[in-house]
Amino acid sequence: MIPLSDSIRAHRTPWVTYVLLALNIGIYALTAVFGLVDYDQVIQTYGLIPFRVMRSFDAEAVTDLISSLFLHGSLLHLGGNMLYLWIFGDNVEDALGHMGYLIFYLIGGLLASAAHVLVNPTSMLPTIGASGAIAAVLGAYLVLYPASQVRTLIPLGFFVRIALLPAALVLGLWFVLQLFEGFLAVGANADVGGVAIWAHVGGFVIGALLARFIVPSRSRKRG
Incomplete structure (x- = not known):
């Protein structure tokens, strides 16, 4: 399933999301x-x-945790991440405010990267991509807008269908798939193919928890 848009309109211009995309x-x-x-x-x-991070956790290590969020391995890698950021980031920014969202994004990405390091501490394979931070955005979106709808492209063999699905279903399935792949990877190599699955899992959980504690329940949107 490929998300195309969501049903929630942002009430303010998502400048931070635009800057992150750029x-x-x-x-x-x-x-x-x-x-x-x-x-x-x-x-x-x-x-x-x-x-490298586990060997010497210093300022350079912290820099790597952040700088890796802005590097991508291919156009497909970049495009997939930016699509999710474009669709879901504006609404999370709307709820958290510009500065709050920027801090949330960076902390979510940093902690997601840390989750990958903790699961796979001896790996020498460089991991790059914004997906850990974006996973945090997805987790926050699910908490903040649980009843929203996502316009989704569904491949069906040689055909495709576009359907309006609950965000809880789209993001829930995404998380379950990441969790399943994560447990499979633990038995082999936690960053199989250079993909830090546990950064996705960790980022999603961290984003959901941060949103639940940061945003009062009365302020969360139900649709």
């Missing part, structure tokens, strides 16, 4: 697409390498 797209364009730098070296330097 930063992620701009960094990928300037580094990977136009080749202004050695992108493999950028990933090795600014990507998240769990072993």
Whole structure:
């Protein structure tokens, strides 16, 4: 299932979401697409390498936890992450406010990255991508807008169908799939294919918990 849009209109311009989209797209364009730098070296330097973080948890390690959120491995990787950020980020920003949302995004991404490190502390494979932070956004969205609807593209063999589905179903299935893949990966390699599944799981849970504690229940939208 591929989300296309949601039923909740934001009441304020989501400037932080726009800036995050621009930063992620701009960094990928300037580094990977136009080749202004050695992108493999950028990933090795600014990507998240769990072993390096566990060996020496210092300012550089914290920098890696954050910088890795703004690097992507391919156009598909970037596009998928930005699609979810575009659809769900504006509403979470609407609920938390611009500065609150920015702090939430960075803390969610940092803690999601930390979850990946804790599950796979000896990995030397660089992990990159905004998906941990965006997973936190998804978790928060589910708590804040549990009754919203998501316009979703559903592939059915050679055909596709567009349906309006409950956000709880779309995001719930996404989380269950991540959890299932995470448990499968534990038995082999926690970052199989360079995908930090437990950053997704951790980010989603962290985002949901933060939203539940930060936003009063009376302020949460039911539809």
